[in-house]
Amino acid sequence: MLELSPSTYCARKTRAKSARRLRDEELIPLVTAVWEDSGRTYGARKVTRALVRAGHMVARCMVERLMRELGIEGVIRGRAAAPRSPSQPLHGHRTWSTATSRPNARTSCGWPT
Structure with a gap:
């Protein structure tokens, strides 16, 4: 349990909302409406961009923060990575030799063949 003095609790309850909180309360319905x-x-x-076109001056970092607080996110483009089974090697069928250090790596004697 958090121990606070009664005067601290009363001071916090009677304090006015900050300018940031007031602006957030104004923007939350707008952000949600554009997203919906x-x-x-x-x-x-x-x-x-949609809010700026509509005439609201808002920064992207503010919208990012509000969307994070609201738990909403956009759709990510692109294909998802194909699931890989543990039996499939990550780098194909390479044959490792003791003659070279790694594939396509120049050694002190030159390029491996």
């Missing part, structure tokens, strides 16, 4: 309108696909960069 995009079909939950827009990330912070596109949400920021």
